[in-house]
Amino acid sequence: MRFKYEQLSSAPLLVNSIYESGSKGNPAADDPLTKLFKVDGYTKSVGNRGGFRKSSKEVNGKPTKQIAYGVIYSTGKIKEWPDTYDKSTGTFIYYGDNREPGNDYLNTKQKGNAWLKEIFEKAYGTYEARKTVPPMFVFETTGNGLNVEFLGVAVPGVKGKTLNQSLELKTFGETGNQFQNYIAHLTMINIEPEGVSRDWLAQLKNINGNPLKHAPKEWINFVQNGPAKIIPLNEKNKKTIDTTPDLILPSEKEYLAKVRTTQGKFRENLLRISPVCKICGMNITELLVASHIKPWKDSDNHERIVSYNGFLLCPSHDAAFDKGYITFNNDGKIILSHLIDNQNKELLNLNEDIKIELHPSQQKYITWHRENVFKHTQ
Structure with a gap:
């Protein structure tokens, strides 16, 4: 499926769908993710820069320090940190944000690694802890302007892996110029054919909302049972040939997304x-x-x-x-x-x-x- 920029404020989140950017010629104003994640009744969306963006919970129209959900935006342009998605297993590998030799891996400017540590520990913790884990919505560039493709909803952890295996702390660089960074293994989960409900986004944004109301069934399964019972997004079941000619631009990477x-x-x-x-x-x-x-x-x-x-x-x-x-x-x-x-x-x-x-x-x-x-x- 393909959604034009003007449709984004009401568009559902459908796996493999394309969300188009604006046409003002200003990257900040044309960013599709900012408009897509602007939820009715709430003031703040996600930022328009960076590979990982957070949206805060709100109370009376004011942002809080609690995270409602995260958006991962993968460009594929950072060779040293090759975010990868294995569609056969539903596993998405995401690199943390420490790249500075000598710096403590948890003490980064955006606190990305500290946040990864927190949510993975919650994912492998109790039911009550998992209820506070914010969903992560994964997108990647299509290679055509600022257009993005929605890959799915990711949860921290992988079935059959321990916490330390799912959130690997590795050392990079040569001796004397080394630093540590996380390699996070997440699982893309099955969601209903109708996609992610915007009503769920509203519940997540509300500091007093119910994070399980309107949630995909597999997200509820994750919260109730943890990574051990996750059912990954099944590539066989989610794809079919879409021959509608007006939905796909053959010049884009989206050509591959004819399988819809x-x-x-x-x-x-x-x-x-x-x-x-x-x-x-x-x-x-x-x-x-x-x-x-x-x-x-x-x-x-x-x-x-x-x-x-x-x-x-x-x-x-x-x-x-x-x-x-x-x-x-x-x-x-x-x-x-x-x-x-x-x-x-x-x-x-x-x-x-x-x-x-x-x-x-x-x-x-x-x-x-x-x-x-x-x-x-x-």
């Missing part, structure tokens, strides 16, 4: 809801089609992935619905186009008595389909 979450996650979510044809009940999952109610080409980025804009249909009923030969009233009662004669109604097993169950949130999409896709009689 959109259709695959959309289908997976519908299968979890009800793995049968909405009309006839056919349940051979390999044959079921994840059908958009409001078509992909006419939907915005949110509508393309939200499960309320779809249901599963067998191939025949999907084709009839997609081409506008059938639609539904808002109460779920089928409407048949007069262009379908009685013989084809029988062959398609369609009749005026069919009624499906619709969620209230699906009604606006059905209304759109009825007004814009359905083949009315001339």
